[in-house]
Amino acid sequence: MFITFEGIDGAGKSTQVRKLRNLFLTRETEVLTLREPGGTDISEKIRELLLEGDSDITPTGELLLFAASRAELVQRVITPALDTGAIVILDRFYDSTTAYQGYGRKMDLDIIHRINSIASCGLEPDLTFYLDLSPEDALIRKFSEKSLPLAFEPEELDRMERSGLDFYTRVREGYLELAASEPHRFRTLDALQSPEELHRIITETVLASAGSAPER
Ligand SMILES: Nc1ncnc2c1ncn2[C@@H]1O[C@H](COP(=O)(O)OP(=O)(O)OP(=O)(O)O)[C@@H](O)[C@H]1O
Numbered sequence: 001m002f003i004t005f006e007g008i009d010g011a012g013k014s015t016q017v018r019k020l021r022n023l024f025l026t027r028e029t030e031v032l033t034l035r036e037p038g039g040t041d042i043s044e045k046i047r048e049l050l051l052e053g054d055s056d057i058t059p060t061g062e063l064l065l066f067a068a069s070r071a072e073l074v075q076r077v078i079t080p081a082l083d084t085g086a087i088v089i090l091d092r093f094y095d096s097t098t099a100y101q102g103y104g105r106k107m108d109l110d111i112i113h114r115i116n117s118i119a120s121c122g123l124e125p126d127l128t129f130y131l132d133l134s135p136e137d138a139l140i141r142k143f144s145e146k147s148l149p150l151a152f153e154p155e156e157l158d159r160m161e162r163s164g165l166d167f168y169t170r171v172r173e174g175y176l177e178l179a180a181s182e183p184h185r186f187r188t189l190d191a192l193q194s195p196e197e198l199h200r201i202i203t204e205t206v207l208a209s210a211g212s213a214p215e216r
């Protein structure tokens, strides 16, 4: 079973990936958790290239590097693991590319869909949990994490860049459109719920789906 988590920065993806992984571990189910980009020798090298702050890469170049890293991960790691019957949990997959590059940066959605389809070699998640959080709530979460006052001043919002909020608003709209267009695999969850409640819902959904999932 192939499960992915999506959502804007700070929505709670890694928290839920950890909880779900622990659940499978306590049940002695073989589980593999991965992050993108990375996970193979070549993908880790691509990760270094992508995360180097000073490289002057074009948006197209960046899109293709992400895709190259994803193709390696899918063919070398994810598909072989699924073939052995393991559960694979991925913190972000191609929906992030569509939401961030497509909707956020306004790159051509048609091209992105084609590249996503090549990079994933046609592999589609069985379940995608989209943790829905408004950019404003994400910002509040970030501030409270740093123990800054919750009622932040407008000038502090300026520092966090208004344009950043517009970008994340587009990303969120993208995710909502994706979820609506592929309801067979997307589950949209209100990320403002407690981590425990979210984990409860996610566990229930995964177990129900595992019971009805066809053999690969
Ligand atoms: N349901 C929740 N309610 C409130 N706070 C949460 C919840 N889930 C996670 N958090 C907190 O919000 C912060 C971000 O969570 P997390 O790292 O899981 O998000 P993320 O989606 O993986 O973010 P990123 O995209 O930046 O990796 C952490 O401080 C975490 O403890």
Ligand SMILES: [Mg+2]
Pocket: 013, 014, 015, 091
């Ligand atoms: Mg994370």
